[in-house]
Amino acid sequence: MVNQERDGYDPSTVEQKWQQLWEERGTNSFTLEELQSAQDPFYNLMMFPYPSAEGLHVGNIYAFTGADVHGRYQRLRGRTVFEPIGFDAFGIHSENFAIKMGTNPMDLIPSNVENFTRQLKRIGGMFDWDHSVDTTDPDYYKWTQWVFIQLFKAGLVEHKEAPVNWCPSCMTVLANEQVIAGECERCNTPVEQRQIAQWFFKITNYAQRLLDNLSHIDWSDKTLKAQSNWIGRSQGARLNFPVINKDGQDTGTMIEVYTTRPDTVFGATYMVLSPEHPLVDVVTDPGLTEEVDKYRQKAKEKDLVARQKVDKTKTGVPTGGYCQNPATGDRIPIWTADYVLMDYGTGAIMAVPGHDQRDFDFAKQFNLPVVRVVAAPDDNADTALEQAYVGSGFLVNSGQFDGTDVSKSVEIVTAWAADNGWGAATVNYRLHDWCISRQRYWGPPIPIIHCNACGAVPVPESALPVVLPRIEDFRPDQSGISPLARIEEWHKTTCPECNAVARRETDVSDTFLDSGWYFLRYPSTEFADRPFDPDLMRRWLPVDTYIGGNEHAVLHLLYSRFLTMALHDLGYLDFEEPYDIFRAHGLIIAEGSKMSKSKGNVIVPDPVIEEFGADTLRTYLMFLGPFEEGGDYRQDGIQGPFGFLHRLWDSVTSAADGEPDPGVERKVHQTIRQVTDQIPNLQYNTAIAAMMECLNVIRAGGRIATRTEVEPLVPMIAPFAPHIAEELWERLGHSESVFEGANWPSFSEEKAAKDSVTIAVQVNGKLRASIDVPSESIEEDVVEAARADENVTRHIDGLEERRVIYVKHRLVNFVVT
RNA sequence: GCCGGGGUGGCGAAAUGGUAAACGCAGGGGACUUAAAAUCCCCCGGGCUUUGGCCCUUGUGGGUUCGAUUCCCACCCCCGGCACCA
Numbered sequence: 001m002v003n004q005e006r007d008g009y010d011p012s013t014v015e016q017k018w019q020q021l022w023e024e025r026g027t028n029s030f031t032l033e034e035l036q037s038a039q040d041p042f043y044n045l046m047m048f049p050y051p052s053a054e055g056l057h058v059g060n061i062y063a064f065t066g067a068d069v070h071g072r073y074q075r076l077r078g079r080t081v082f083e084p085i086g087f088d089a090f091g092i093h094s095e096n097f098a099i100k101m102g103t104n105p106m107d108l109i110p111s112n113v114e115n116f117t118r119q120l121k122r123i124g125g126m127f128d129w130d131h132s133v134d135t136t137d138p139d140y141y142k143w144t145q146w147v148f149i150q151l152f153k154a155g156l157v158e159h160k161e162a163p164v165n166w167c168p169s170c171m172t173v174l175a176n177e178q179v180i181a182g183e184c185e186r187c188n189t190p191v192e193q194r195q196i197a198q199w200f201f202k203i204t205n206y207a208q209r210l211l212d213n214l215s216h217i218d219w220s221d222k223t224l225k226a227q228s229n230w231i232g233r234s235q236g237a238r239l240n241f242p243v244i245n246k247d248g249q250d251t252g253t254m255i256e257v258y259t260t261r262p263d264t265v266f267g268a269t270y271m272v273l274s275p276e277h278p279l280v281d282v283v284t285d286p287g288l289t290e291e292v293d294k295y296r297q298k299a300k301e302k303d304l305v306a307r308q309k310v311d312k313t314k315t316g317v318p319t320g321g322y323c324q325n326p327a328t329g330d331r332i333p334i335w336t337a338d339y340v341l342m343d344y345g346t347g348a349i350m351a352v353p354g355h356d357q358r359d360f361d362f363a364k365q366f367n368l369p370v371v372r373v374v375a376a377p378d379d380n381a382d383t384a385l386e387q388a389y390v391g392s393g394f395l396v397n398s399g400q401f402d403g404t405d406v407s408k409s410v411e412i413v414t415a416w417a418a419d420n421g422w423g424a425a426t427v428n429y430r431l432h433d434w435c436i437s438r439q440r441y442w443g444p445p446i447p448i449i450h451c452n453a454c455g456a457v458p459v460p461e462s463a464l465p466v467v468l469p470r471i472e473d474f475r476p477d478q479s480g481i482s483p484l485a486r487i488e489e490w491h492k493t494t495c496p497e498c499n500a501v502a503r504r505e506t507d508v509s510d511t512f513l514d515s516g517w518y519f520l521r522y523p524s525t526e527f528a529d530r531p532f533d534p535d536l537m538r539r540w541l542p543v544d545t546y547i548g549g550n551e552h553a554v555l556h557l558l559y560s561r562f563l564t565m566a567l568h569d570l571g572y573l574d575f576e577e578p579y580d581i582f583r584a585h586g587l588i589i590a591e592g593s594k595m596s597k598s599k600g601n602v603i604v605p606d607p608v609i610e611e612f613g614a615d616t617l618r619t620y621l622m623f624l625g626p627f628e629e630g631g632d633y634r635q636d637g638i639q640g641p642f643g644f645l646h647r648l649w650d651s652v653t654s655a656a657d658g659e660p661d662p663g664v665e666r667k668v669h670q671t672i673r674q675v676t677d678q679i680p681n682l683q684y685n686t687a688i689a690a691m692m693e694c695l696n697v698i699r700a701g702g703r704i705a706t707r708t709e710v711e712p713l714v715p716m717i718a719p720f721a722p723h724i725a726e727e728l729w730e731r732l733g734h735s736e737s738v739f740e741g742a743n744w745p746s747f748s749e750e751k752a753a754k755d756s757v758t759i760a761v762q763v764n765g766k767l768r769a770s771i772d773v774p775s776e777s778i779e780e781d782v783v784e785a786a787r788a789d790e791n792v793t794r795h796i797d798g799l800e801e802r803r804v805i806y807v808k809h810r811l812v813n814f815v816v817t
Numbered sequence: 818g819c820c821g822g823g824g825u826g827g828c829g830a831a832a833u834g835g836u837a838a839a840c841g842c843a844g845g846g847g848a849c850u851u852a853a854a855a856u857c858c859c860c861c862g863g864g865c866u867u868u869g870g871c872c873c874u875u876g877u878g879g880g881u882u883c884g885a886u887u888c889c890c891a892c893c894c895c896c897g898g899c900a901c902c903a
Contacts, residue, residue, distance in 0.1 A: 226820085341901075345902075349903050351903090634829065636842055638842090640829095640842060643841095650856085686830095686840080691840095692841075761836090765882095765883060794869095802883085811836070
């Protein structure tokens with residue numbers, strides 16, 4: 001423990017004082033006029049939290065502090081920094097928690113938001129509380145619904161049937177994460193799939209643009225890669241296989257398959273349709289209908305998670321139908337098997353067991369023929385296949401294409417198929433359309449009215465918001481559909497077009513829609529008549545820096561890019577990418593292992609702030625390790641930054657007038673240089689270490705600092721420890737906040753320059769001496785000084801000197817034999 | 818299986834081709850003090866040592882280089898994500 005009596009630093013007094021002053025003076029908040037006229041604007045965004053009942057944990061604080069440091073630094077450099085925060089309070093988490101507690105989410109959320117607000121203020125974030133958003137506020141979700149309607153009008157919204165996880169015992173829709181090992185997490189009943197009509201956003205229309213833009217946005221590499229993998233562009237071909245009857249005659253039905261290896265078509269020995277494929281009924285032999293139906297029913301009973309698990313033992317049944325392989329003319333059987341997914345490609349494949357491991361496994365299981373159509377350079381057409389071969393080589397057993405190298409075969413065979421009218425090159429994406437329907441209560445109602453005569457009609461914009469009614473019975477029940485469907489007085493309405501009796505859509509929208517556009521709203525919260533003001537958009541958007549967790553690498557970050565792109569195309573925005581820079585922060589663990597309630601190692605910030613202050617906690621978190629990699633929170637380690645801030649306080653408050661010591665001044669300038677370089681690159685841990693080192697030099701031997709030596713450390717520590725920085729800045733005689741005006745210190749290369757340098761002297765790469773030489777010494781002098789060193793002499797005497805390596809200001813290496 | 822990120826003292830870590838272990842924690846010794854705290858000074862990867870020094874050490878094995886924690890190849894382990902994507 002530090003003696004507070006002596007140095008007078010009491011974190012809680014200082015922090016309360018400055019938090020109050022910031023609020024009174026409006027230090028961190030903007031008026032509308034200020035936003036409209038801001039010079040050199042910098043939009044500093046961080047991912048807004050979901051306000052849980054537990055409150056903020058140290059992982060949240062870590063993320064917010066790292067982003068806040070970035071914003072505060074930009075402000076100290078003179079930029080006008082807008083740093084808003086809000087609450088992503090709709091969604092299944094809040095709803096499940098409310099169900100568990102037996103509380104209505106409408107009561108639960110405000111108290112959570114209040115608690116989060118208190119905690120966020122306490123850690124000293126530079127938040128503009130006048131521009132906060134809460135996604136559950138009708139003034140906000142009015143515009144979420146507006147976004148839906150704009151996309152609907154643009155033809156980017158589609159209503160179609162899609163499978164959902166269904167618990168037959170709870171009679172409710174489950175989210176994927178509520179399905180544990182194929183069973184409902186609440187009652188352990190096996191989960192099945194149900195087809196329900198749902199609303200989709202056609203994000204796949206944008207797949208190529210979403211992929212292409214990745215090459216010019218400045219994002220963390222791992223996030224870019226995750227998005228690119230998620231979009232999953234693949235190049236291949238669609239091939240048509242005619243269905244034939246028992247006599248080998250064409251029935252007029254075609255099965256279209258997608259393949260990335262059209263060149264292996266000669267090896268397609270059977271076909272597989274996904275159990276959901278509509279042609280299964282058409283091709284199935286009447287004698288096998290029962291078997292096939294049984295299999296399809298079994299597949300349906302699998303939940304969506306289990307269905308996609310890799311399983312060594314493949315299942316499937318023959319349909320009794322046949323196709324003709326258009327390359328060989330052979331008759332090949334049609335099977336149905338659940339290893340083929342309706343979701344991808346065309347939901348049907350040509351099976352090439354020789355060159356696809358899944359098809360190979362299936363063929364072995366059911367004794368289907370395996371034909372080699374690619375041979376490795378040292379193999380031939382008859383080399384046996386022990387497993388699917390996917391390497392390089394040349395085509396075999398492929399008619400006129402025998403001998404074609406596989407590097408060219410895809411193109412050549414596709415062209416042949418196209419010429420003969422049974423195929424075409426195509427691009428396929430793994431990305432699916434975005435299902436935004438939720439058969440739940442806690443979200444914004446989807447603003448659609450279903451009319452028997454007019455179909456699905458959007459709610460007129462003048463009638464927005466469609467307010468989510470407070471209902472006591474918000475839990476899922478036996479009816480199995482959205483809770484709002486039970487409230488007739490709510491969903492019964494009239495059609496906006498024909499005035500007939502009609503019904504409101506009773507599904508609510510996905511939380512990712514709420515968070516998909518929130519950054520557009522922050523600057524415009526004053527405007528009740530528009531979601532975002534065009535002038536403010538031009539001044540502040542796109543976001544300059546967005547910092548958040550990589551757990552949102554695909555969903556949130558992809559959806560918000562899509563919405564921005566769509567709104568751009570509709571003429572609402574003049575940019576199409578929302579975030580210039582995105583950086584993913586690392587994860588905080590505690591005492592070497594992941595924080596979890598069950599382990600009981602969750603660090604709660606409040607008691608830590610109580611004992612050490614927010615400034616120490618912030619500085620410690622940023623000191624733990626590289627911000628983009630995370631760190632290990634250890635209880636004992638906080639003493640380091642705590643002591644550092646105390647010593648800084650002591651040195652600043654006792655600083656004397658006078659000339660700085662030249663050696664100390666050099667260190668100060670070197671430190672400014674390093675910290676200035678590292679903070680914008682989020683290298684916070686080493687920037688803090690540099691300041692610690694600098695203060696150690698200033699205080700060495702118990703010396704009292706001069707004011708010029710220690711003053712630059714105050715604005716430099718300010719991004720990390722804003723309260724103590726404000727207090728010390730004031731005590732140094734400044735009347736304004738350190739954050740008003742560009743108070744970042746400057747350095748001079750001249751003053752940072754060393755007048756002597758330590759040179760490592762090696763013989764054959766091994767260190768034999770260290771010598772000090774004047775930094776402007778010429779090579780010859782340094783080499784001679786090195787050669788003169790006694791220990792060096794011992795190692796080179798009597799040997800032949802072949803080379804001397806000289807690296808300025810670094811080393812001399814004598815290469816001898 | 819695929820795609821990321823990692824593996825360095827007792828611990829968190831630093832160094833991106835040039836003195837491995839900066840900074841901090843924990844530990845040990847000393848100064849100041851009636852005492853404690855705070856502050857300041859010293860030690861703190863391992864081994865050998867004639868105390869001058871010498872040898873070993875960044876997951877493992879190889880390579881490139883005067884020189885490799887850093888670049889290349891192969892392998893092992895840990896963490897995260899995706900996963901029958903045709």
